[in-house]
Amino acid sequence: MPHPVQDKTIRISEVNANFEREPLHPYRFKGSAITDSWQAATLMKSEAGHTGLGLGTQGVLWSDARVFAQHSESGGNAIMYAMTERAIQMLKGESFTNPVALLDSLFPEVLAYGKKITGLADLRKTFALNALVAVDNAAWMLYARENGYTHFDQLIPEAYRPGLSYRHDRVASIPSFAVGTDAQRIKEAAQEGYFIMKLKTGAAGTQKEMIEKDIAFLSALHKAIGHFETPYTANGKIPYYFDANGRYEKKETLERFLDHARKIGAFDQIAVIEEPFPEENESYVGDLGVRVASDESAHTVEDAAHRIELGYTAIALKAIAKTMSMTMKIAQLAYEKNIPCFCADLTVNPILVDWNKNIAARLQPFPGMHVGLQETNGHQYYKRWDKLVQFHSMPDASWINTQKGVYPTDSTFYDKSGGILVPSAHYADLLA
Numbered sequence: 191m192p193h194p195v196q197d198k199t200i201r202i203s204e205v206n207a208n209f210e211r212e213p214l215h216p217y218r219f220k221g222s223a224i225t226d227s228w229q230a231a232t233l234m235k236s237e238a239g240h241t242g243l244g245l246g247t248q249g250v251l252w253s254d255a256r257v258f259a260q261h262s263e264s265g266g267n268a269i270m271y272a273m274t275e276r277a278i279q280m281l282k283g284e285s286f287t288n289p290v291a292l293l294d295s296l297f298p299e300v301l302a303y304g305k306k307i308t309g310l311a312d313l314r315k316t317f318a319l320n321a322l323v324a325v326d327n328a329a330w331m332l333y334a335r336e337n338g339y340t341h342f343d344q345l346i347p348e349a350y351r352p353g354l355s356y357r358h359d360r361v362a363s364i365p366s367f368a369v370g371t372d373a374q375r376i377k378e379a380a381q382e383g384y385f386i387m388k389l390k391t392g393a394a395g396t397q398k399e400m401i402e403k404d405i406a407f408l409s410a411l412h413k414a415i416g417h418f419e420t421p422y423t424a425n426g427k428i429p430y431y432f433d434a435n436g437r438y439e440k441k442e443t444l445e446r447f448l449d450h451a452r453k454i455g456a457f458d459q460i461a462v463i464e465e466p467f468p469e470e471n472e473s474y475v476g477d478l479g480v481r482v483a484s485d486e487s488a489h490t491v492e493d494a495a496h497r498i499e500l501g502y503t504a505i506a507l508k509a510i511a512k513t514m515s516m517t518m519k520i521a522q523l524a525y526e527k528n529i530p531c532f533c534a535d536l537t538v539n540p541i542l543v544d545w546n547k548n549i550a551a552r553l554q555p556f557p558g559m560h561v562g563l564q565e566t567n568g569h570q571y572y573k574r575w576d577k578l579v580q581f582h583s584m585p586d587a588s589w590i591n592t593q594k595g596v597y598p599t600d601s602t603f604y605d606k607s608g609g610i611l612v613p614s615a616h617y618a619d620l621l622a
Contacts, residue, residue, distance in 0.1 A: 392437025476501025
């Protein structure tokens, strides 16, 4: 499925945007909780008569916790949505040939606008990227229509294909458990077949209170599931995936957590610790003896390169939070640097789960694992998850639902590109 010699120049004649609010069961992390998720939808129409429809789930607390703290939950969401609206309106009458270059041109101005309306001169780049997901996805959809591309592999620019060249026949479905989750609930998930779970640490309170709670959680967790076996890892044991969301202020505090893991025999089961420190903490992490992953701090490909220099040896890719365009760049850099990647969630809707799945299924195997890796927690937190699944263009497809801890990503999944290139009738109606 090769590219033509040259992609068409696409002139955008019409644009539109809207959003829907989706209620959540409270999801606790970063010392706060989200209860409402805004689903942004954007539309681009070309002079040639083709249409691109893009979705984005807003993650205000995740992308810049200060914006979340300074406003009501709806207020923070409204600010991010205003940035999406600004971006889509900027494109009316503009032309582009590929979405990656389009994102590069949009990003600086949207970030500058975000800094202005939030009053934060150092607004995190991830906040602007999150606001741009729906716009970027609409550009990819329009790009596919305009050029007659019907498969995800055709969309990937040649420069980024090596990093997305693998084909897993299964992708792990990784649920996420909020800070303070009872170990019994995690044990029940393991009994259901989930073999790798995202475990939020960084409990609320002072740093002293936090580490004591986190250590107690680790002890309870290891006692509950440390003995479980799985066919999907090289050592046959359940791997632990911890995410502190930047709550550990000092490296020494994290070392206390790791020392406790050694003491109770859990250390060798730690597959990855994601984003332990605040972004401004540039401690070297290559000497901790565990794989440390960058997530929020790898905003852009340049930031990802810097994290690798600081000893980070894994990257959590988020096509559904940092745009597909930026994710392709980061995945290629990681491939060239031999840094393993996996896909993390933003509690996104089922359609965006499959945008992420198209990346997760194509990443090189994660060390010690036999399947692709993708966090997906929407089914745990959306109150209307079953209804949202029906908004998918292929709600009954084989790869939609987790089966004993994994998504099957066989030839059908690849042939249909996970259904993402067929627009959702529900969201099309929202923008009609």
